[in-house]
Amino acid sequence: MATRSSLSSELPEERRISIDSKHEDNDKASLEEVTYEEERPWKYKLIALLCVLSLAVGSHYAAHTLDALKSIVKTELGISNSKYGIIQSAVSLVNTILPIFGGIFIDIFGTWIGSILATSLIAVGNIFVALSANLRSFAMMVIGRTLYGIGSGTIVIVQTAILSHWFKGKGLAIAVGTQIAVSRLASFLSNLTVVPIWESTGFYGWALWFSALLCVISLIINIIYIFLMKMLHDELSRHEMKKIKQKKKFSPKKLLVFPNIFWIFVLLEFGLGSAWTSFLHTQTELIKVRWNSTDKYAAFASSIAQFLPIFVSPFLGHFLDRFGNRSLTLIMSSIFLTISMCLLGFVELTPIVIIMGTICFSISLSLGPVVLLSSIPIIMPLDYVGTALGIDKSSSNIGSTIYDILVGILQDKDGGKYGMVMRFYLGNSVCVIFISILLYFVSKNWRNGILDMKEDERKRKRAIVKVKDYNKPIKMNYFYIAIFIALLITSWVLFFNYIN
Known part of the structure; x- marks a missing residue:
């Protein structure tokens, strides 16, 4: 199958009428494509869903293997908390810029090459991480995590792009919720199993080698998916080729026409996404240190x-499809994150407090990501979705890089304790509450409240964001882009300042 004719090569638009103002006379052809999309057999959709969900199992397992091993990693490699922060931030550092180009790549070329490169780098990177445990090499572990980071950042965009291709207008939020649930299942099993593997074998490196094996299996599944799509190519290529011909080259000027509401999502991804990620990296040791x-x-x-996202995410996807209220859901996610930080950081820890605080965090983790991921295709037109997802993910990784390093610095200054760290997390979560409330009020007046509409209501009102709606640059975007670049530079400066 040729790269440009992959079934996952483009994100379709729900009831799309035209690609842009230059193609308005092609309304009939576009409408035929939408009808065809909706008539695709569910057996093909199920095959694609199962394969895509399997792509990142190894990646998400590997993402949290070091979380539960923080103490032993610091001891074995002889490093400080800030150096451990460098190991974790190596993953997010490369993804401060790569998701942007990954999104652009999907916009122009589709997902075939991206998925192969991503799963290959994930596998090779985790083999390096496992070797670093045997060699007790801090440098090799950073290199391995960097390679892994390059692949892991792109694979999320690839997954979302493929799911949007198959399920746009037919339960995309449910599909995205299922994707997050499977990813969280892999992460849950990682936290649950790495310490038993370490204790049963007597060497923590075996947990890392098991993680590397799962990443190799994900690569094999990716290859299987591509061959399955090749088998379907003869049936669907005529329609796919029609869409591919309608593609346009990416232009950086697109960034200047992005709506203000999109940048609120970028800010929320920065505050929520980086808090979720960096806190998961330290929660195990936090409990160990505070409760001994x-x-x-x-x-x-x-x-x-x-644990909770495994079961809540798919049902939340159904809720969002049926009842809407995405902005309210983000407010709830922010509130539960704040409650969690209060319980785990400032209340005397008992088994009940630990469980309640962690459950509140889990609720936040269940609610937020589904809304953040599934909202982008609603507020952005088809041709911009890949790039928008890349920028959104990049903002999360900029925050994660800064937060991981900053948490290590604060912990070292606090003598290995978590008082300063938890005050930082609490302040961040309170800020996120106010930002999510801002989104609520903005979304009410933006395009007749399309963000919080039910899926059926959007279809009935033909409420679609089209490329021709974004034909004028917005002056405030220069400011947003400048802030984005400033934070990007800050993340890189912090990393290289503390890696030595």
Whole structure:
């Protein structure tokens, strides 16, 4: 199958009428494509869904193997908390810029090459991480995490793009919710199993080698998916080729026409996404230090944070499709994050407090990501979705890089304790509440409240954001882009300042 004719090569638009103002006379052809999209057999959709969900199992397992091993990694490699922050931020650092280009790549070329490169880098990177445990090499672990980061950042965009292709207008939020649930299941099992693997084998490196094996399996599944799509190519290529011919080259000027509401999502992704990610990196040791527990219990307790999204995310996707209210859901996610930080950081820890605090964090983690991911295709036109997702993910990784390093610095200054760290997280979560409230009021007046509409209502009102709606630059976008670049530079400066 040729790269440009992959079935996942473009994100379709729900009831799309035209590609842009230059193609308005092609309304009939576009409408035929939409009808065809909706008539695709569910057996093909199910095959695509299962394969896509399997793509990142190894990646998400690997993402949290070091979380539960923080204490032993610092001991074995002889590093400080800030150096451990460098190891974790190596993943997010490369993804401060790569998701942008990954999104552009999907806009122009589709997902075939991107998925192969992503899963290959994930596998090779985690093999390096496993080797670093055997060699006790801090440098090799950073290199391995960097390679892994390059692949892991792109694979999320690839997954979302493929799911949007198959399920746009037919339960995209449910599909995205299922994607997040499977990812969280892999992360939950990672937190739950790495310490037992370490204790049963006597060497923590075996947990890392098991993670690398899962990443290789994900690569094999990716290859299987491509061959399955090649088998379907003869049936669907005529329609796919029609859409591919309608593609346009990416222009950076597109950034200047992005709506203000999109940048609110970028800010929320920065505040929420980086808080979720960086806190998961330290929660196990937080419980161990504050409650003086064993590694095994701390890892078990922290794994609960990944448990609820496994079951809640798909149902939340159905809720969003049926009832809307995305902005209210983000407010709830922010509130539960704040409650969690209060319980885990400022209340005397008991088993009940630990469980309740972790459950609140898990609720926040269940609600937020589904809304953030599934909202972008609603507020952005077809041709901009890949790039918008890339910028959105990049903002999360900029925040994660800064937060991971800053948390390590604060912990070192606090003598290895978590008082300063938790005050930082609490302040961040309170700010996010206000930002999510801002989104609520903005969304009410933006395009007749399309963001919070039910899926059926959007269809009935033909409420679609089209490319021709974004034909004038917005002056405020220069300011937003400048802030984005400033934070990007800050993340890189912090990383290289503390890696030595």
